[in-house]
Amino acid sequence: MSRSTPQRGSTAPASLTLRLAIATAGTLLIWLGVTRLSTALWGEGMSLAKHLTNAVGAFVLAVPLVLVLCRYVDHRPVSSLGLRGGGQAWRDALYGALTWLLPATGGLVVAIALGWLDIRLESSAAELVGAILLLVVLVFCYEAFPEELVFRGYVYRNLTSVVAPWVAVLVQAVLFSIFGTVLWVVTAGWGVFLERSVLFFGMAVVTGCIRLIAGSVWASIGFHLAFQVVMQLALSSSYVDIEVSDDGVFILATAVVAFCAATTVAGRLWRGPVNWTAPG
Template sequence: MTLPAPARRRPPRVAMPWRAGLVFVAVTAALIAIPSLARSPFGVAPDEYHRGAHAVQALLTTLVVGAIVVLACRWLDRRPLAARGVTGRGAGRMAVVGAAAWLLPAVLAIAGCVAIGWVRVDLVFSPAELLPLVATQALLVLLLEALPEEFAFRGYLFANLSERLGPWATVLTQAALFATCGVLIGAVQDPTRLLIFLGFGIGLGYLRLLTGTIWAGVGLHVAFQTVAQLLGGTQVPAFSVTGLGVLEVVAYGLVPFGLGLPLVARLLRSRPAWLPTSGAVPSP
């Protein structure tokens, strides 16, 4: 009996630079347009915060950016999502690893800054209100920032760039695209903020390089953004912070990224794995 020949993989419809460029433009345009669409039913001005508009924006962002990535994978790339590091296998475990890698050293660093006297942190809400606020804010961060941004930048763009570039060139290029998108959508207003975006993008890109999947980055992204928004943020700050600049540099950046990401590498018992097209996670 003759076995059928394996199906030949169809080539992408267009070259990698065009695929990456089209998705970058589509995602950036969506991130620019969606906030206005989300505010319009509530009659909210651009400089006002509205919780309902925030929730609508978060849901729309995940749906639209997710649809862009899925369509690009199927139509432009002719590849499954798993080949772009977007797979559900082991997602929960890797998300917990990523969140813990940032959160544990960040909490220790925050406590150290407070103990030394560099920073003062005061609770604004009552303790009973804090837990539901943290939970809802984490969910909004997941839908508005973590999932769509990791799908697009550390998922689709990272995997496509890796077809032409080496590992660290891919990490740096996707970080530059991430920061450029931040400038275009108005999330970056000054050089300091630009450096934060670049550093954050590099750290998340390294985590993608290390694990071969976006999910550790999703977990880290949720932890980082939730803490940053609750500690002195402009939306629903749960804490009043004096010395926020010190906190942002030391407790949000230097300590957790300097300790947490090497800890992930040690937990995985592996050097950074160059997995440009695989969604598999290295075996610990």
């Protein structure tokens, strides 16, 4: 058995559909409820208090949802979700972060060297380090861990019990895109529909492939964490004062380059056979 082949087990199609619907709809309701609550408490604009409320609320509701479904509906151990422990988890998370950081850094260096982009840090080095550490915690709790646990953990694991892993990657990407796009349309209106649906689907395909190649959900968590921390650090003035001359060029040089190159980098970091075709 290759490292990415799921543990044995099967799920009837009707039962599978219900489980995926519960996981996706439950996650969407949690995020909608948490964001509505934080907005009611702290107002429309993003603030540390609002971000912290979102992070705590999403984490303490979404993680138990997955654990309950896995333990009492699927009757599978939590380890079946790809949550390795100990040093292996740290290594997978670090490698996952590198699948984003390495190509993004390369793209950023090229963009700056060619004069397409200028970045200025107005805050001190200490403020920058503090902002990074703060965002790592907030993004991990609000987005990276719970979203990856649901979609690249629970949803992906259930899908691979009946379909080829590459099909599971595409299906979970569709469900993640529905979740993220509906959330944004409800909160920001229909004007974001196309942009967000493409973004969420593309990101979910990439993180799904990383999850498959690594055989660990910690890998996709690392990618997700690196992506969101850098984007929020550079494109938001909430935590540190960074001036980016062109947001579009920055996104192209970092996020788009990383999305295109991440699976190639992952294949270099995690070596060995990868099961793309056989359900487990």
